Amino acid sequence: MTDKECRKIIHIDMDCFYASIEIRNNPSLQHQPVAVGGMVSHRGVLSTCNYIARQYGLRSAMPTAQAFKLCPNLVLLPVNMPLYKEVSQHIQSIFYRYTELVEAISLDEAYLDVTDCSFCYGSATWIAQAIRQAISAETGLTASAGIAPLKFLAKVASDINKPNGQFVIKPEEVTEFIQNLPLCHIPGIGKVTTQRLSQMGLHTCADVQQIEQSLLLNKFGKIGQRIWLFSQGKDNRQVQPHRKRKSVGVEITLLKNITALDKGIEIVKTLYFNLLTRIRHSCPYIPLENIRRIGIKLKFDDFKITTLEKSAVELNQENFIYLLRSIWQRSAGREIRLIGLHVHLPETTNEKQMSLF
Template sequence: MTSQRKIIHIDMDCFFAAVEMRDNPALANIPLAIGGSRSSRGVIATCNYPARAFGVRSAMPTAQALKLCPQLHLMAGSMDKYKMVSRQIRAIFQRYSDVIEPLSLDEAFIDVSQSSHFGGSATRIAEDIRRVILAETGLTASAGVAPNKFLAKIASDENKPDGLFVITPDQVAAFVKKLPLAKIPGVGSKTAERLARLGLNHCQDIVSCDLAILVKHFGSMADTLLKRSQGIDDRPVRTERQAKSVGVENTLAEDISNYQDCVQALQLLWPKLQQRLGQQGDKGLQKIGVKLKFSDFRQTTVECQAQTVSLEQFVPLLHQAWQRRQQQGVRLVGLHLGFSSPNPGQLCLPFEVAGSR
């Protein structure tokens, strides 16, 4: 019989902004956002909690953020500094387990199933990781502890910021029963709206729903929805050495039939892609690509070789993919990067998000 996994998900609190507030305490109590620009069509990479009180969110267009919060303090940020702090935090994780799966610069899964620290108590390990991160970096982290990755990720968001939430194996059924479907990783606001239109709002609604209806409306995603709604997730924690690519995508609430709307959808994905790049270390960038899925569920991908990456490089790939739509609308936009084996060169990641020309 396979032993029960013990998974911790660590998520740093407003990481980029927190680093800047640590280094300049004068920023701590004012609305602060990293990324974007007042003079370009940028998007927000992250923001602190005073900014979030005004409704500012990551991946939000800068112009919209400034309408919500005119006094918002914008900073270009320093990716090199954030990477350095991220490596420091990663080194802390390694004191407790070798089985670590970074998701981005500011979050990671840690499998402590075989850890002997604190008598094998995942809860006490998570508490100590948070304590050490604060002591050594001056930053706070939120943690979720659960029997699998899906639940651990949700748990880390339950008591944010600077909190800990534990879901024990015997609590799983009761926890997921009332869990909003919008909280399932991968179910964005657009998908949540489509689910709600079908009367599906909580995990218990999915479990009692006809599978044929789920497949009709959500295709291959139906199986994942059904499993997650029962608290099932068999995915192991994978170390960063196994990652060959990173990508982000968004299924839109309504199909896009205007090219400029598609460009804007691409721009909104860029900061999300940036946040997933920190785990790649010295892996060399090999290719970049754009994926589109059309109204008739056909999908196409356009790729090119690349050793560096910026937002502008994706635009001509998007244009090529757009030409293949055959008068169909676009229902999904995605970006991805492919990596070669490790090499001495460092991946060049310009942090400032520029608008497409």
């Protein structure tokens, strides 16, 4: 058995994290459809919603206005990020009782490598159970867990018995499990990619196992390579306790759609200074002159998104405006709903990383 197959990886995913915290603090909401997100008047979107709300078709990132059309009796609550971060820090402290190898993906999601953990007789299944019980007892919240020897399979497994459950994929079960795994369940594979794969006659990992890697690489680029490797049961990614931040961005959903480029330029000017502030706050050890790759994002009134990036350029306002002028042509008469700016951080840096918790 290889070292890869001996790894014990747990993926912990909190159940409807923001909404669950709000319901915990206000039990009268227990049997109502609840969502956390932005107001309709500010053209907000949902951050998360409970399972009752999901029965109406609501989901994360859905425009709040659309959510109320589907669920008129929805209880909408504003985002309380300081509270969510406080609870997340508590949950993180529970993780560290079992292992130092904790990779935070977001406030409500993390990977843990418990390969060398001696607690619970070294059983990853029992460790996951113990962690979930501690989270419930100490925070009043529920978490789901996936246990597997491969990182991506741990994430897939954590979604199988949601909410408040866990699922184990043993090393000897990996081959058969992957063969039967629908491609849409591979993390990072969206609806569009799934549709394109389906048009190629590819529906499960077993289908991908029958084709050459170069075919997917030519069609989909990096994501194609990812699909092919995962379908072969190859995932050598380690749990990274100190994940490097790769990018920083800011964006704004406009209160009113715009069509005039001049208005877009004014918004970019404001966003640019917000971006500099965020970079200095998040990555104080990275000199601004070392950032040489910038990008811009537009979301149209039909909710389609387009991005444009440029490398080997200075980080300045003029270059973002240049990108805006170039990407604006893609609107093809559509109104602009959102504008965002982002930068990619240098590969080599002494930046001190902070946990997302």
